[in-house]
Amino acid sequence: MSAIRLLVLGAVRQHGRAHGYQVRNDLEYWGAHEWSNAKPGSIYHALKQMAKHGLLLAHEIAPSTAGGPPRTEYEITEKGTEEYFTLLRGSLTAYDQKPDILSAALGFMVDLERGEALELLEERVRSIEAWRAAVTEHYTPEDGPEQLGHIGEIMNFWVTSADTGAEWTRGLIERIKDGAYTFAGEGEPFVGVLVEGEENPYATGEKHPGDAS
Amino acid sequence: MSAIRLLVLGAVRQHGRAHGYQVRNDLEYWGAHEWSNAKPGSIYHALKQMAKHGLLLAHEIAPSTAGGPPRTEYEITEKGTEEYFTLLRGSLTAYDQKPDILSAALGFMVDLERGEALELLEERVRSIEAWRAAVTEHYTPEDGPEQLGHIGEIMNFWVTSADTGAEWTRGLIERIKDGAYTFAGEGEPFVGVLVEGEENPYATGEKHPGDAS
DNA sequence: TTCCGAGTAATCAAACTTGACTACCAGCTA
DNA sequence: TAGCTGGTAGTCAAGTTTGATTACTCGGAA
Numbered sequence: 001m002s003a004i005r006l007l008v009l010g011a012v013r014q015h016g017r018a019h020g021y022q023v024r025n026d027l028e029y030w031g032a033h034e035w036s037n038a039k040p041g042s043i044y045h046a047l048k049q050m051a052k053h054g055l056l057l058a059h060e061i062a063p064s065t066a067g068g069p070p071r072t073e074y075e076i077t078e079k080g081t082e083e084y085f086t087l088l089r090g091s092l093t094a095y096d097q098k099p100d101i102l103s104a105a106l107g108f109m110v111d112l113e114r115g116e117a118l119e120l121l122e123e124r125v126r127s128i129e130a131w132r133a134a135v136t137e138h139y140t141p142e143d144g145p146e147q148l149g150h151i152g153e154i155m156n157f158w159v160t161s162a163d164t165g166a167e168w169t170r171g172l173i174e175r176i177k178d179g180a181y182t183f184a185g186e187g188e189p190f191v192g193v194l195v196e197g198e199e200n201p202y203a204t205g206e207k208h209p210g211d212a213s
Numbered sequence: 214m215s216a217i218r219l220l221v222l223g224a225v226r227q228h229g230r231a232h233g234y235q236v237r238n239d240l241e242y243w244g245a246h247e248w249s250n251a252k253p254g255s256i257y258h259a260l261k262q263m264a265k266h267g268l269l270l271a272h273e274i275a276p277s278t279a280g281g282p283p284r285t286e287y288e289i290t291e292k293g294t295e296e297y298f299t300l301l302r303g304s305l306t307a308y309d310q311k312p313d314i315l316s317a318a319l320g321f322m323v324d325l326e327r328g329e330a331l332e333l334l335e336e337r338v339r340s341i342e343a344w345r346a347a348v349t350e351h352y353t354p355e356d357g358p359e360q361l362g363h364i365g366e367i368m369n370f371w372v373t374s375a376d377t378g379a380e381w382t383r384g385l386i387e388r389i390k391d392g393a394y395t396f397a398g399e400g401e402p403f404v405g406v407l408v409e410g411e412e413n414p415y416a417t418g419e420k421h422p423g424d425a426s
Numbered sequence: 427t428t429c430c431g432a433g434t435a436a437t438c439a440a441a442c443t444t445g446a447c448t449a450c451c452a453g454c455t456a
Numbered sequence: 457t458a459g460c461t462g463g464t465a466g467t468c469a470a471g472t473t474t475g476a477t478t479a480c481t482c483g484g485a486a
Contacts, residue, residue, distance in 0.1 A: 002472080021435050030364060035310055035371060042473055044436065049471085069435050069479055097248055099310065099374060106366045149403035150394040151243055153319045157381060158248060161312065164377040168370060181363040190362035215442080234465050255443055257466065262441080282449055282465050 003036045003104040006091060008046045009084040010108045012056060012076050019061070019071040020044050030107055036100040047074055055080035088112070092120040095128045095165070097158070102165075110190065114176065114183040121173050128166040132159060216249045216317040219304060221259045222297040223321045225269060225289050232274070232284040233257050243320055249313040260287055268293035301325065305333040308341045308378070310371070323403065327389065327396040334386050341379040345372060 011023045024043050032038040051058040056074045076084065089112075091105035109117050136159060148155070175181075182190055224236045231239075237256050245251040264271040269287045289297065302325075304318035322330050349372060361368070388394075395403050 004472090019435080024435090030367060035367075037473065039474070040436080041438090041475075045472070069437090071435055097312065099312070099370075103367045103370060106370060107364055110363050150323050151320055151403075153385060154243060154248075154316045157312075157316060157319065160377065160381050161374070164373065168373050172366060190364075217442085232465080237465090250443065252444070253466080254445075254468090258442065282467090284465055 001087075001101075003032075003091075003098075003100045004038060004042050004046045005050065006084070006087045006101075006104045006108070007032055007036065007038055008043060008050065009055065009076060009080055009087070010104070010111070012047075012074050013081070013084060013111075017059075017073050017075045019073045020047055021071065023047070032104070032107075035103055047072075050080065055083050085111075089116075089120055092117070093123045093127065095124060095131055095162070097161075110181055110183050112183065113185055117183060118173060118176055121169055121176070125166050125169050125173075128162050128169070132162050132166075135159065214314075216245075216304075216311075216313045217251060217255050217259045218263065219297070219300040219314075219317045219321070220245055220249065220251055221256060221263065222268065222289060222293055222300070223317070223324070225260075225287050226294070226297060226324075230272075230286050230288045232286045233260055234284065236260070245317070245320075248316055260285075263293065268296050298324075302329075302333055305330070306336045306340065308337060308344050308375070310374075323394055323396050325396065326398055330396060331386060331389055334382055334389070338379050338382050338386075341375050341382070345375050345379075348372065 007027055008023055011026045012018045014026075015022060020040075020043060024038075024040055027033060027036075027038040027043065047056065047058075050056045051074060054077060057077050059073045059075065061071050061073050088105055088108050091101045092109060094101075112120070135155065182188065220240055221236055224239045225231045227239075228235060233253075233256060237251075237253055240246060240249075240251040240256065260269065260271075263269045264287060267290060270290050272286045272288065274284050274286050301318055301321050304314045305322060307314075325333070348368065395401065
């Protein structure tokens with residue numbers, strides 16, 4: 001599973017009601033097009049697919065107010081909200097070597113309560129450690145690692161990445177314990193989306209005119 | 214672009230002539246099914262696609278000697294070899310945040326000469342540093358990073374990963390400089406593939422019987 | 427007045443990925 | 457000797473991703 005469903009569900013949820021172009025802009029605001037597959041085609045596809053499966057509710061809307069073809073607005077359903085939290089919890093916890101999944105989850109972690117986020121992240125650290133133990137036991141037989149030749153560098157790379165990942169997660173846990181950020185039920189949430197008409201202060205470059213890259 | 218083309222081209226090249234199941238077993242031997250999309254369907258698809266585009270040459274082979282349906286053997290063409298080295302060099306050099314690409318390239322780096330591999334890896338370090346400079350300048354305005362709220366943790370995570378990646382690459386460069394591994398033109402190469410009939414000493418689990426997971 | 431460029435919003439075909447399924451053979455066992 | 461199990465080898469439909477392309481509107485230049 002890629003990160004796209006979590007990203008799209010989360011973005012729609014934060015707006016209450018959003019059309020594809022809005023979601024697309026939010027994700028760009030987070031740089032998601034650079035570290036995940038959140039490209040226009042995938043976003044629109046995910047919206048339609050999830051509407052078909054009842055996770056989103058589609059409202060057909062008259063020709064847009066600002067030029068362009070008529071647009072469709074989406075709203076998250078109860079089933080979609082459930083799915084959203086399932087994905088979010090799973091993505092914070094599981095170590096599956098896909099950095100885009102974790103990144104997406106970080107963007108939404110404040111939708112949980114502080115205590116739960118901490119528990120999930122601690123679980124994450126444990127699962128990284130378990131993974132590490134499993135592979136190093138497996139790929140480092142008594143004969144010594146050199147038996148693998150340069151292929152061993154692949155393992156070495158992954159193990160190093162896992163160690164960094166665990167260490168970074170521990171740092172995050174500390175920051176959260178020390179009161180960083182505003183979690184669910186702690187008052188006015190930090191809004192990481194663009195309000196209609198607002199400029200994106202972090203836009204990396206051109207606004208997508210016709211999209212020809 | 215995913216890692217699959219590089220993996221498949223490289224595996225076929227090492228065998229001289231290989232059928233899909235052989236490639237599949239090699240990739241499993243490297244653990245590639247765990248850190249990349251090297252699953253059966255993708256492998257067979259890549260083989261066919263690349264044969265269609267002239268990167269591989271397909272030989273239709275009579276019913277297999279060891280049970281199962283008739284198999285097709287593939288051989289790499291000159292065009293395929295060119296593409297292989299282009300992909301390999303690009304994957305060693307570029308920092309595109311896709312760890313699977315680098316892993317695949319590590320498995321094949323010894324197909325290059327030691328000096329070239331070192332140059333490419335040094336270029337890689339430089340490109341990671343350039344990426345880091347670009348994003349930290351962009352996403353850390355004078356107002357301090359806290360302006361981004363928890364969204365800043367996403368950036369923080371990527372920057373940390375990039376730093377680790379650069380550091381790890383420097384380590385690899387040192388090991389290679391110190392004479393580790395056998396590169397092209399340095400005599401008997403380390404063979405990271407399974408010879409027909411050999412047991413996989415690192416198999417993670419079941420041999421895929423019918424593949425039902 | 428007409429045309430052009432830029433921004434808004436979405437679609438589409440082609441390629442790729444996934445996971446389940448098929449087909450075949452050999453050796454054992456009941 | 458009929459059936460079962462397990463390994464070999466690959467196919468297929470459904471779903472996803474990609475990159476290019478379309479369609480529409482507005483404002484200003486010619």
